[in-house]
Amino acid sequence: MLKNPGRSRFRRTLGCLVLAAGLLSATIALAGKPxxxxxxxxxxxxxxxxxxxxxxxxxxxxxxxxxxxxxxxxxxxxxxxxxxxxxxxxxxxxxxxxxxxxxxxxxxxxxxNDFVIIGPSGDPAGIADAESAIDAMQRIAEAEAAFASRGDDSGTHRAELRLWQEAGVEPGSRWYRELGSGMGATLNTAAAMDAYLLSDRASWLGFRNRQELVLLFEGDEVLFNxxxxxxxxxxxxxxxxxxxxxxxxxxxxxxxxxxxxxxxxxxxxxxxxxx
Amino acid sequence: MNDLSRPDALLPLRVSALGFRHRGQSLLDGVEFTLGPVGRTILLGPNGAGKSLLMRLCHGLLTPTSGRIDWSLGGASVAFLRRRQAMVFQRPVLLRRGALANVRHALSLQGVGRAEGKRRAEDALERFGLSPLARRPARVLSGGEQQRLALARAWALRPEILFLDEPTSALDPAATKSVEDAVLDFHRAGTRVVMSTHDLGQARRLADDVLFLCGGRLLEQTPATTFFEQPQSPEAAAFLRGDLVW
Amino acid sequence: MAAGNPFAIALELILERDPVLLGIVGLSLQVSLTAVAIAALLGLPLGAAIALFRFPGRGIAVAGLNALMGLPPVVAGLMVYLLLSRAGPLGSWGLLFTPTAMVIAQTLLVLPIIAALSRQVVEDLWEEYREQLQSLGSSRLRAIPTLLWDARFSLVTGVLAGFGRASAEVGAVLIVGGNIDGVTRVMTTAIALETSRGDLPLALALGIVLLLLVMLVNATAYLIGEQAKRRLG
Structure with a gap:
């Protein structure tokens, strides 16, 4: 007469299993609608x-x-x-x-929409009165002012790289900081280290932690997005x-x-x- | 519990040329004896004589490095043989659950069904006066109650042989008395009892025969009266006088 | 809620019972608790088995388990992502970017913690119980449930540590869940999102809510444990 000796424990284990299955199926149910x-x-x-x-x-x-x-x-x-x-x-x-x-x-x-060039309100590279976006980028490079790059192969990053190329600048020196981050994180970081950056207008407008950052340059056709x-x-x-x-x-x-x-x-x- | 007419009786137990070495040290050597189906055998001897070790070897918790342990029914597996034995340790090992649940767990390990297990567990607690404590967590019971619970657990298993390893060495006189009563109960119910102790008075009260161990060797196996009146070895004589022996 | 005191915002969020927040909190709990439940069901017996059985490669298994406790969530997330992506071996299940994928990733993160702790606790307890259980005729396999049950109070700590890791991590759920609004957005990914939007007070407020939530779960488990301990000794 060998009945299952651990039946109460078995029932407990079963209870746990049912609970887990229930939670799991509930999470799956979320995926129901078209x-x-x-x-x-x-x-x-x-x-x-x-x-x-x-x-x-x-x-x-x-x-x-x-x-x-x-x-x-x-x-x-x-x-x-x-x-x-x-x-x-x-x-x-x-x-x-x-x-x-x-x-x-x-x-x-x-x-x-368009990209805009954001930077610290002091504008150490003096890009506010640049003639074009290319000129602005050249001024940043010449001043070796801190520049925060997305560095994440995003559309914005690709646009930024095209600008550098057209400006004839090989970015990669100490002043150029590749963050490998999303737009928001890059904005946050740039705000913390008073760096220039290229942002899309929508992200800039929606951004809430600007600190010293201001919009310095906009309106050039090449910034079209x-x-x-x-x-x-x-x-x-x-x-x-x-x-x-x-x-x-x-x-x-x-x-x-x-x-x-x-x-x-x-x-x-x-x-x-x-x- | 021991029915001599049973064809598959566990006893007698024959131990021959038993030895146990651990890390190059011989702890038990050349031990030979036979345990018949009835009686209470008390293991005596100074500390380190090998009493606990001998019981663990017989119970199958350890494997001898030489010699043989032969139960009457040969060829059975260690696990099967152990199911018909029980052991009570110096410090009772109780599970972290209620008193009754401890006994029921032991029964379920031996494949006893739920209803039957519950009945047997309750009977065992009743017999050892533990019924009022059935739901109490085993770990918060007093030392004496814990040892009684360990005995009740062994009782519920209906073993043919019960090993007790100095079961009273940590107990006060009242608790010791209840353990001794329990040993008598087992004896009356037909369970073969093998018990080690340091308490010579207890040995005199309980022993039918005595195994005297010293330095890992078995020096005597004699009926109790003979052992206490006329010990045959000088070591046993010295031990009984209270001299330091090892 | 653009700016202001994070504590005030947190309080407001809680008092208002903002439905979006409630949805996020609910999903966070659901995902993490499911992951912990599954990890416990697998990890507790696994840890106990490693504690009790001797087999070749056991040392490596123990070391591996301990090392996996430090598995970076991003790596776990990436592994699950590659597994569940349509281009991956389990792609046909269509689980990527669902809460189920998040449960799988978190289970992977929590399992080593629970299993490693279970191994340690059960090994210590086995030391104490071994002779008695063997005397009673218990096999090692049969000893696993006995030991797990008797170690339950210590094991709860490990399970809670697992829950802490699951509910606090962001790397894995972000990758496999995709932080989809209303579907796979949980507390941590919502916090990451608000941070990247620069809404730091709101992000911090959500962080406070998450902290309160974890504290609530831990306190509940602790109180239940204490009560049971008092009852069972």
Whole structure:
């Protein structure tokens, strides 16, 4: 007569298992509604734009948009691996190459804003009266004033590197600090060490810890910052939600979508301009 | 509990040429004796004589480095043999749970079913006067109560042989008395008793026969009356006189 | 809430029972508690088994377990990310950027802590119980539940340490969860986000809320443990 001797303990263990399974299934249940995963950049997410436009889209279509905000480089990598249904980034060259490489099928320009050069209010390099963005960058390099670079292969970082190239400056000396961080973290760091940096206007406007930092230079055409939405090739990643992603892609450039984008304001200032 | 007519009786136990070495040191050497199915055997001898070691070897907690330990039913596994034995240690090892739960745990280890285990555990506590403490955490009981609980646990297992390793050495006289009573209970119920002690008075009160160990050798196996009246070895004589022997 | 006293903001957040905050707090608890529960179910017996059994490579297993206690959350997150990415071996499960992925990553972080502590505690207890349990006919395997139950008060500390690590880490959940608003945003990733937006008072306020939360869980576990200890000795 060998009955199970440890039945009460068995029951306790079973209880724990049930509890864990319950918690787990509850977390899985969260993933129930129709949704797409959007790979986008920290600058758009942190500007608060998505908070403003996504509810409008969800209300109209019933589709939830889950934003994973990373650097543009990582966003491309996510999309290439098939981990994102949709892509919204700001690196026109990169977006075009993404399609050429056979990962995407269509790219549309959704909105734009511009980059601005931020620096300490003292402006040791005297860029406030620079003639162009290139001139401003040259002055920073000549003055060897501290410059904080994203250094994370993001759209902003890529734009900054293009500016240095055009300015004929090889950055990498002591005054040039590659942070390997998102926009916000770079702003925080620059504020703490009174450094210059290149930021997108939206992130700058939404940033709350400016300390001595002020906007010093803006308005040059080369600082133009275009955001593009890319449709991912369904043949390469058949498991993705291409239908839903297509609706999002179309909605962004539709009249409703464009209006929603243009209505977004930070402190009364429009941050993204529709096409 | 020992039924002599049982074909699978555990006893007699034959120990032959038993030796135990540890780190190059001989702790037990050439020990030979036989334990019949009934009686109370008291192990006597000075500290370090090998009393505890001998019991652990017989109980199967340690493996001899030489010699043999043969129970009557040969060929059975150590685990199977140990299930029909019980041991009570100098300092009772009780689990961090209630008194009753301690006894029930021991029974469940031996595959006794829940209902049967509960009944046997409650009977055992009752017998040793521990029923009022059944729900009390074992670890907060007094020293005497703990040793009684260890005995109750052994009782519930209905062993054919019970080893007791100096079970009263840390107890006051009242608690010692209750342990001695318990030993008598086991004896009356037919359990073979093997017990070590330092207390000669206790040995006189309980022993049917005596195994006298000294320096890792068995010097005497004699009936109690003979041992206490006419010890055969000079070491035992000295030990009984209270001289220092080792 | 752009600026101000973080303590005042924290108080306001709690008193207002802000639904967004409640959602984040709820998800944080759910993810971390699930991870700890799973890690405990696996880690406690695993640690006990390593304590009780002798096998070749046991020393390496013990050293490895102790070393894994220092596994950087980012590395754990990256491993789970590569595993769950569509390009990875378990990509077809579609778990990346879900709370389940976060549970997996945190389980990985907590498991070594619980297992290593369980091994230590059970090994010490086995030293004490060994002869008695063997005398009663317990096999080593059968001794595992006995020892775990008897060491429960010490083990709770290890489980709580695991919960502390799970609820405090940001690197792993950020990578595998993606910090998606309303879906995978937990306390730590919300704090990281607010910090990067420069809203330091709000970030600090969330930090205070997280601290209170962890203290609440620990205090509850402590009180339950004390009560049980008084009852069981």
């Amino acid at each position: 949704h797409i995963t959007l790979a986008s950049t920290t600058s758009t997410e942190q500007s608060g734009l998505f908070h403003h436009i996504i509810p409008t889209f969800t209300e109209a279509t019933g589709i939830e948009v889950r934003v994973v905000a990373v650097g543009t480089g990582q966003a491309f990598a996510m999309a290439r691996a098939g981990d994102a249904d949709a892509l919204l980034v700001h690196d026109t060259t990169g977006e075009k190459r993404f399609i050429e490489d056979g990962y995407g099928i269509e790219r549309r320009e959704v909105m734009y 275009a955001y593009g939405s890319v449709l991912i090739d369904p043949e390469r990643h058949p498991h993705l939600k291409h239908d839903l992603a297509g609706k999002w892609h179309d909605w962004l450039v539709s009249e409703v979508g464009q209006t929603a984008i243009s209505e977004y304001r930070i402190d009364g200032e429009q941050v993204f301009l529709p096409y």
